[in-house]
Amino acid sequence: MLKNILKSFFKYTPDSSKEFILNEKGSTPVREKDNMGSSFGISKVLKDNLENIKYIYSYPKNSDVVIRKFSIGKNKDRAAFLIYIDGMCDKELVNEFIIKPFMNIPDVSKNIDINKLRSDYLVQAQSKVADSMKKVIEAVNFGEVALFIDGDNEVICSDVKKYEHRSVEKPTSESIVMGPQDSFNESLRSNTALIRQRLQDEDLVIESFRVGQRSQTPCAFLYIKNITNMDLVNEVKRRVESIDVDMINDSGELEQFIEDNTFNPVPQVIKTERPDLTASKLAEGKVAIIVNGSPIALLLPAEVTEFLQTIEDRYIRFPYVELMKIIRIICIFLSLVFPGIYVAVLTYHQAMIPSNLLYAIEASREQVPFSAVTELLIMQFIFDIISEASIRTPKPVGATFGIVGALVMGQAAVAANVVSPILIIVVAVCGLGTFVIPNYSFSFSVRVMKYFFVLAAAISGMLGVTLMIFLSIILLLASKSFGIPLMMSSNSDKSESVLYRKPIWKQQMRPDSLSTQDNVKQPMYSRKWWEYDKKGKGGGSNE
Numbered sequence: 001m002l003k004n005i006l007k008s009f010f011k012y013t014p015d016s017s018k019e020f021i022l023n024e025k026g027s028t029p030v031r032e033k034d035n036m037g038s039s040f041g042i043s044k045v046l047k048d049n050l051e052n053i054k055y056i057y058s059y060p061k062n063s064d065v066v067i068r069k070f071s072i073g074k075n076k077d078r079a080a081f082l083i084y085i086d087g088m089c090d091k092e093l094v095n096e097f098i099i100k101p102f103m104n105i106p107d108v109s110k111n112i113d114i115n116k117l118r119s120d121y122l123v124q125a126q127s128k129v130a131d132s133m134k135k136v137i138e139a140v141n142f143g144e145v146a147l148f149i150d151g152d153n154e155v156i157c158s159d160v161k162k163y164e165h166r167s168v169e170k171p172t173s174e175s176i177v178m179g180p181q182d183s184f185n186e187s188l189r190s191n192t193a194l195i196r197q198r199l200q201d202e203d204l205v206i207e208s209f210r211v212g213q214r215s216q217t218p219c220a221f222l223y224i225k226n227i228t229n230m231d232l233v234n235e236v237k238r239r240v241e242s243i244d245v246d247m248i249n250d251s252g253e254l255e256q257f258i259e260d261n262t263f264n265p266v267p268q269v270i271k272t273e274r275p276d277l278t279a280s281k282l283a284e285g286k287v288a289i290i291v292n293g294s295p296i297a298l299l300l301p302a303e304v305t306e307f308l309q310t311i312e313d314r315y316i317r318f319p320y321v322e323l324m325k326i327i328r329i330i331c332i333f334l335s336l337v338f339p340g341i342y343v344a345v346l347t348y349h350q351a352m353i354p355s356n357l358l359y360a361i362e363a364s365r366e367q368v369p370f371s372a373v374t375e376l377l378i379m380q381f382i383f384d385i386i387s388e389a390s391i392r393t394p395k396p397v398g399a400t401f402g403i404v405g406a407l408v409m410g411q412a413a414v415a416a417n418v419v420s421p422i423l424i425i426v427v428a429v430c431g432l433g434t435f436v437i438p439n440y441s442f443s444f445s446v447r448v449m450k451y452f453f454v455l456a457a458a459i460s461g462m463l464g465v466t467l468m469i470f471l472s473i474i475l476l477l478a479s480k481s482f483g484i485p486l487m488m489s490s491n492s493d494k495s496e497s498v499l500y501r502k503p504i505w506k507q508q509m510r511p512d513s514l515s516t517q518d519n520v521k522q523p524m525y526s527r528k529w530w531e532y533d534k535k536g537k538g539g540g541s542n543e
Helices: 002-010 046-056 091-103 114-121 133-141 188-198 230-241 251-258 275-284 304-308 318-347 355-364 372-392 395-415 421-436 440-460 462-478 528-536
Strands: 065-072 078-085 126-130 145-149 155-159 204-211 217-224 270-272 287-291 297-300
Touching: 046 065, 046 078, 046 133, 046 145, 065 091, 078 091, 078 133, 091 114, 091 145, 114 126, 114 155, 126 133, 133 145, 133 155, 188 204, 188 217, 188 275, 188 287, 204 230, 217 230, 217 275, 230 251, 230 287, 251 270, 251 287, 251 297, 270 275, 275 287, 275 297, 304 318, 318 372, 318 421, 318 440, 318 462, 355 421, 372 395, 372 421, 372 440, 395 421, 421 440, 440 462
Parallel strands: none
Antiparallel strands: 065 078, 078 145, 126 155, 145 155, 204 217, 217 287, 270 297, 287 297
């Protein structure tokens, strides 16, 4: 008895009659997604339409699908029903401005025009008439209410959407001190409204489209029609419309479908959560893409100067911006090249270090059992682990975890003679320099590339570091964003570059690389009061 129990415990095999086997192909035929709406027509018989709708939406299995039957007219002249998805529509608007008005119509004849019903009794909601079942399904899935009336082969679709979404909050990934403190949320219309508030221009065009065969994710791309190059707009349309995928959740997924080169570590699209930055780039002639459900907008094409900019650069005075740009350039250099130089100097070029410093470094590394490149890779890898873990942990403990983790790990590693104290300084400076980079995607690029610099330095010293610098420059020169080189000169009048930015009142031209329809952003004498004062004293120029 005991033997059988142990045997059944350690060598259990399920009964073949009860075993579930997942076949490679479904045993039952599945209706194609693209043909679901087109396979049904709108009948004049209300009962047929009701049965088709129930079949399409698997009613009543779908618990959030609401089908409401009622009669139109005070005398209940014609039967009707409406369908909507619970949670996507405003129920009060449905009851007060759709059902009640139609139930209180004095007289409904059999041949009354459905457009007359829509125009006379739908006073609150924006509405349209759909003449195919496919259009009805698209409207219902988007959050509209579809009203079927007996005797008509057309359907009234009313826009009474009410999505739950976050309120407008402060930016989290692009926080600034000076400037607006609002950011995008997950609602498409809320995000486009934030843009409209800043660009109150009738030439601003917001075109809607959908991506995803299953998700049908609403998206929009924005541009100013008399500024943006229409070839750029058409290229964006071509890439977006050619995407064939089941589902799009976030703008980051859409970015990967439309970028020029997937394997290039340098980002080719600017991502932002700030409406003010988006509006500013639209005014320069760029195109923006906003995805419903994502608080991040895509700005394209990208330029290398934008990786070092923040929108705050436009809000603070010229001398401060120049100082911050120099600091950012130095930080990028330290993050990318400093670890490689450290390995190259300690491994191949000890003569480059002053004698007193060399003695101090060698004394600190006397008990370390690893080579310079090994200990650097170990500590750099641990630093990246701590950085990633501090992001993924809950906010109340994330910052504390990062600080305490770095201090404890660094102190313990030095005390255990695993790494030298000078290496902790190198890794810390490299990590801080990465966090100074304004563009989050570009900071990831630097974090990836620094490992190649370290490996090149370990193989051939300063020669390897120099070669990696040249390869990085060649990579930037060869990179393109929607057909425009990343390293292309930003402005025809050189008002913006990597190291220099003219005062805001001297930025007269839009970026020359965008080939905009209107190149002039502001007149030469944008400060009219200054021009008047100078002329009053005998004339002068704006320079």
